[in-house]
Amino acid sequence: MGTALFLVLFTTATAHAAGPPERSRPVKELIREAEAAVARLDIARARELWAEVYEIERSNVAMCTMGQLDARMGRWAEAMVELSQCVDQMPAPRTKQERSLYERRHADLARARTRVGEMVLVPAPGVVGMLVNGRGVKHGSSRVFVPPGQHEVTAVGEDGQVARTSVKVEAGESKPVPLTLDKPAPVDRAQGPERASGSPAPGPAAPKGPPQGAARPGPDLRVVVTGTMASVGLLVTGAVCLQSAQGFKQEATAAWKSADSGRAAGTALRPDYNEIIDTAATGKLMSVLGTGALVTGAAAGVATLVYVWLPNDTQIRVATHGAEIRFRW
Incomplete structure (x- = not known):
C-alpha cells in the first residue's frame, strides 16, 4: 500500500x-x-x-x-x-x-x-552491428549493463566479417571492450572478386566427366570373371558339403537305431559309440562349412553384380574396430 x-x-x-x-x-x-x-x-x-x-x-x-x-x-x-x-x-x-x-x-x-557490470563497447571503423549474448545492441549505444559473469560480444562488419570475444565483468565494474575486425583482402579487379580471400587464382576448370568423344571405361573383365568363378565355385562347394552332411547325419542316425535295437534284443555285438559320435560330428562340421560356402558365394555374386552396374567413381567403405578398408573402382 x-x-x-x-x-x-x-x-x-x-x-x-x-x-x-x-x-x-x-x-x-x-x-x-x-x-x-x-x-x-x-x-x-x-x-x-x-x-x-x-x-x-x-x-x-x-x-x-x-x-x-x-x-x-x-x-x-x-x-x-x-x-x-x-x-x-x-x-x-x-x-x-x-x-x-x-x-x-x-x-x-x-x-x-553495484549489482551489475558495465561493458563499454568500442567498435572499430567498419563495424555495423553489435550483439551481446546474442541480443542486438541499439545503434549508437556503447554502454551495455549485464549481470556479473561471462558474456559473449559479437561484432559484424560491413563486408560480412564476424568477430567474437568473451568478456568477464564483475559487479560494479566498468570494462571497455574494443571490437576489431579482420581486414578483408583487397580485391584484384583484374582477376575478379574470387581473389579477395588471398588464395591463388584457380586455373581453368577441369571438364566434368570423360572428354567428349572418349568412351567411359567399363569394368575390368578379369575382376568380373574372377568374381563369377569364385561365386559359382563356392555355391557348388556349399551344396556338396550340405549333401555330404545329410549323408553323415543319416548314417549316424541309422547306427544309433541299430545299436538300440540290438541292445534290446541282446543279440547284437557291442556297438562302437565313438565311431557313431565321430560320424555325427563330421556331419555337423560339413553342414557348417556348406552353409558358410553358400553365404560367401552369394556375397561374391552380389559384389560382382554391384561392381558391374555401379559407376566407376563409386567408393564403398567398411570400417571395423577403427580400421577402414576402401574398395574403389
Missing part, C-alpha cells in the same frame, strides 16, 4: 514540476490497475502495465517507475538502463518534496550500479 501511495505522490510531484498535459483515460486506467497490482504484490503485472503506459505517453514518470519495479524483481540490468534514463531526464528539484524524490532516484541508481 505504501508503494502505491508513493507512486501517486511521485506522479503528482513530477506533474507539478514539469506541468505535463492531462493524462488520457486509457493511461489513467492502466495506472489505476498498476497500483492495484502493486498493492497485491503482483510486481510483474505492474511492470507490464507501466510498460504499456510508457508506450502511450513516453513519460519519464513511467520510465522511473519501470526501473524501480525491475529493481524490486531483481532485474538489475534492465533497472540500470531505466533508472539511468530516469535520472538523466529528471529536472532540477525546486521544492523539498522534489528534492527528496530526486535524491531517492539517485540512490536507486547507485544501488543498481
Whole structure:
C-alpha cells in the first residue's frame, strides 16, 4: 500500500514540476490497475502495465517507475538502463518534496550500479552491428549493463566479417571492450572478386566427366570373371558339403537305431559309440562349412553384380574396430 501511495505522490510531484498535459483515460486506467497490482504484490503485472503506459505517453514518470519495479524483481540490468534514463531526464528539484524524490532516484541508481557490470563497447571503423549474448545492441549505444559473469560480444562488419570475444565483468565494474575486425583482402579487379580471400587464382576448370568423344571405361573383365568363378565355385562347394552332411547325419542316425535295437534284443555285438559320435560330428562340421560356402558365394555374386552396374567413381567403405578398408573402382 505504501508503494502505491508513493507512486501517486511521485506522479503528482513530477506533474507539478514539469506541468505535463492531462493524462488520457486509457493511461489513467492502466495506472489505476498498476497500483492495484502493486498493492497485491503482483510486481510483474505492474511492470507490464507501466510498460504499456510508457508506450502511450513516453513519460519519464513511467520510465522511473519501470526501473524501480525491475529493481524490486531483481532485474538489475534492465533497472540500470531505466533508472539511468530516469535520472538523466529528471529536472532540477525546486521544492523539498522534489528534492527528496530526486535524491531517492539517485540512490536507486547507485544501488543498481553495484549489482551489475558495465561493458563499454568500442567498435572499430567498419563495424555495423553489435550483439551481446546474442541480443542486438541499439545503434549508437556503447554502454551495455549485464549481470556479473561471462558474456559473449559479437561484432559484424560491413563486408560480412564476424568477430567474437568473451568478456568477464564483475559487479560494479566498468570494462571497455574494443571490437576489431579482420581486414578483408583487397580485391584484384583484374582477376575478379574470387581473389579477395588471398588464395591463388584457380586455373581453368577441369571438364566434368570423360572428354567428349572418349568412351567411359567399363569394368575390368578379369575382376568380373574372377568374381563369377569364385561365386559359382563356392555355391557348388556349399551344396556338396550340405549333401555330404545329410549323408553323415543319416548314417549316424541309422547306427544309433541299430545299436538300440540290438541292445534290446541282446543279440547284437557291442556297438562302437565313438565311431557313431565321430560320424555325427563330421556331419555337423560339413553342414557348417556348406552353409558358410553358400553365404560367401552369394556375397561374391552380389559384389560382382554391384561392381558391374555401379559407376566407376563409386567408393564403398567398411570400417571395423577403427580400421577402414576402401574398395574403389
